[in-house]
Amino acid sequence: MENMTSPSVINEYIRRSDFFFKKNLGQNFLRDENVARSIVDELGGDREDAVLEIGPGFGALTQFLIQRYDDVTALEIDPFAIGVLTDVFSEAGGLKIVKGDVLKQDLAGLLSDGLREGKKLRAISNLPYYITSQVIIKLLSSEAHFENIVVMVQKEVSARLSALPGTKDYSAFTVLLNYYADVYRCFDVSHTCFIPEPRVDSTVMRIVPLRQRRVAVSDEDRFVRTVKAAFSMRRKTLLNCISMNFSISKDEAKERIRSAGFDPGIRGEILDLPQFAALSEAMPL
Ligand code: SAM
Numbered sequence: 001m002e003n004m005t006s007p008s009v010i011n012e013y014i015r016r017s018d019f020f021f022k023k024n025l026g027q028n029f030l031r032d033e034n035v036a037r038s039i040v041d042e043l044g045g046d047r048e049d050a051v052l053e054i055g056p057g058f059g060a061l062t063q064f065l066i067q068r069y070d071d072v073t074a075l076e077i078d079p080f081a082i083g084v085l086t087d088v089f090s091e092a093g094g095l096k097i098v099k100g101d102v103l104k105q106d107l108a109g110l111l112s113d114g115l116r117e118g119k120k121l122r123a124i125s126n127l128p129y130y131i132t133s134q135v136i137i138k139l140l141s142s143e144a145h146f147e148n149i150v151v152m153v154q155k156e157v158s159a160r161l162s163a164l165p166g167t168k169d170y171s172a173f174t175v176l177l178n179y180y181a182d183v184y185r186c187f188d189v190s191h192t193c194f195i196p197e198p199r200v201d202s203t204v205m206r207i208v209p210l211r212q213r214r215v216a217v218s219d220e221d222r223f224v225r226t227v228k229a230a231f232s233m234r235r236k237t238l239l240n241c242i243s244m245n246f247s248i249s250k251d252e253a254k255e256r257i258r259s260a261g262f263d264p265g266i267r268g269e270i271l272d273l274p275q276f277a278a279l280s281e282a283m284p285l
Contacts, residue, residue: 126151
């Protein structure tokens with residue numbers, strides 16, 4: 001099979017097909033074979049596991065995934081990339097190429113064969129940067145449990161994944177990740193390893209979903225809503241954020257925040273995960 005990280009092979013497929021790079025789909029293709037292998041190495045597990053790849057592009061990671069796993073589902077939104085993938089991987093058994101938008105896809109449904117057979121699930125993606133946090137949260141909150149998730153993200157986004165309360169990188173995304181998973185930083189990847197070259201470097205992260213959420217909450221949707229509300233207006237007090245996002249009066253918001261043990265005048269971004277869990281319990285359903 002051709003090497004799908006080789007710039008000459010990538011350019012040849014572009015010449016032969018109607019493909020062109022779409023910035024709005026975050027299309028920066030990996031052109032470094034060693035980096036692609038190392039990313040796939042981080043996924044671990046066994047040949048029998050079922051792997052979901054999000055955004056395979058021309059197959060830089062896919063080519064190594066199919067060597068290691070018997071059941072790979074590659075979900076790609078761009079029909080032109082699907083055309084190239086179908087051509088390149090026509091002989092590959094065990095690979096299912098699916099056209100779809102990851103944000104609209106029912107992931108448990110997509111992987112239902114593997115789930116029925118009791119396979120362990122793993123997910124991998126050189127993520128399109130415009131939907132990084134949505135995709136990660138979607139994987140973590142899916143009813144399908146993933147043993148391991150390996151993603152490449154923009155380097156500055158990786159700082160948000162493990163930021164501490166009160167720091168500038170601490171965000172709703174940080175809190176939610178901490179709720180669902182353990183997060184490890186693997187290695188950085190230079191912007192020169194892509195075609196076309198993005199302006200910024202990237203980082204490969206390994207996310208290990210917890211079997212049980214890190215803290216208990218009685219209503220997960222309300223917890224997520226509370227976290228998002230607290231970060232919705234960075235320079236406003238918790239009182240303003242809660243009252244605005246839950247559409248309740250300031251008096252009611254004040255009462256509810258106080259009943260959870262917090263000062264309504266604080267900024268939400270100083271709260272840690274257990275504090276957010278406590279706050280959410282005092283919010284309206
Ligand atoms: N995996 C390839 C690589 O490493 O060379 C391509 C990575 S590129 C950064 C991101 C890929 O995600 C592109 O192929 C793009 O078309 C695809 N993509 C973008 N938005 C998507 C979506 N909503 N659902 C599925 N795939 C998407």
